[in-house]
Amino acid sequence: MQELIRQKLLEIEKEHELKVLFAVESGSRAWGFPSQDSDYDVRFVYVKKPEWYLSIDDKRDVVELPIDETLDISGWDIRKALKLFRKSNPALHEWLASGIVYRDELGFRAELIQMRNELFSPKTAMLHYLSMANGNYRKDLQGDHVRIKKYFYVLRPILACEWIEKYRTNPPLLFQQLVAELVTDADLRREIDELLHRKMEGDELDLEPRIDVIHAYIDDRLERLSACASEYAGSMPDQTARLDELYRRYLRLAWPE
Structure with a gap:
């Protein structure tokens, strides 16, 4: 290729x-x-x-x-x-x-x-990734059954926001690096690692029941990050x-x- x-x-x-x-x-x-x-x-x-x-x-x-x-x-x-x-x-x-x-x-x-x-502008990057996370969340992760592979397209921009909040630098590109650095909850980490393994092994990851621990993390972070995003300097x-x-x-x- x-x-x-x-x-x-x-x-x-x-x-x-x-x-x-x-x-x-x-x-x-x-x-x-x-x-x-x-x-x-x-x-x-x-x-x-x-x-x-x-x-x-x-x-x-x-x-x-x-x-x-x-x-x-x-x-x-x-x-x-x-x-x-x-x-x-x-x-x-x-x-x-x-x-x-x-x-x-x-x-x-x-x-x-x-x-x-x-x-690099922390404010520009934060607003970009937060908008991406919110948009993908509204589009793909509503209801009791969701296309769970879409979690990655919400988790990654949320983790990018958390990196920016913590370090005020460009977030790493690799999802695995963001997870390793920022996800400390053992249950959440286990669910993310299992999803990542299944996706890369070729599982279809189509409609399945929502994963409560991941959903709870997303809800919490979107609310908190949305509240603080406007505080960043943009110049x-x-x-x-x-x-x-x-x-x-x-x-x-x-x-x-």
Whole structure:
């Protein structure tokens, strides 16, 4: 599959006249809880030729391939990525933390990783993960019987919020690391570990009775985190000049001719 993904990226470069600066896995595979039939969520940042940016009209700054049962591939233009990085975009922070890397060109990804802590806003990240947890909870975990694999898509953002609350830093990408560090209740840990084992072994994990100990934890944390999220400071130093220089430099590096 990795070879197929790399080939798709080469095809994207040729068809759209761009250069991929880095491409990584996102979603459940990067988070550490894929099922045997999980698709591949590939995300990348690219740079177009200099003349593409010299236009009086705005242009589409996203490249997306049609999604199929196996592959979901999309990418952001470098300017879009850096604008979002300036705002501490949590999705881009996760791409930079991914341990599954398909392409890594010219050192761009390494430079952004070095800047991650300077461009991290605890408030932005907390509100992002809290919104994700609340939305997934309302959508997937109501009633006496739930699709219990959906617990992971509520637990992970809640644990990310707890990490931010405790350390004021970017939360780890891997679900297992968050659990090991933050889940101290033995009954809760046992239920989470059993669900994780079943999911990764290929159990369907379809509709089943709700798991009370996990539900109680989710209810408690969502209420508490929602109450304190607004207290976080949201300001960061303005890094526009630094990011402008980064953009211009990688435009030259990608297209030296």
